[in-house]
Amino acid sequence: MQIPTTQQTFLTGPQVQARYQKSHVTIWRWVRDPALGFPQPIQINRLNYWRLAxxxxxxxDQRGAA
Structure with missing residues (x-):
């Protein structure tokens, strides 16, 4: 019997920076601005990760708002 699992992909801070071609400061500004609705990171062992989903x-949402 197989147990269904949901595999989640996580991106590190540098991967998120590369994805959006923005500096770490800009990413943190997005995180702190509730009006933008940018996803909050998950902290694991003092490192930040974002869920790809x-x-x-x-x-x-950003494409829909434009």
């Missing part, structure tokens, strides 16, 4: 959803 959350970033994809945020991008879709």
């Amino acid at each position: 959350d970033l994809d959803a945020w991008e879709a």
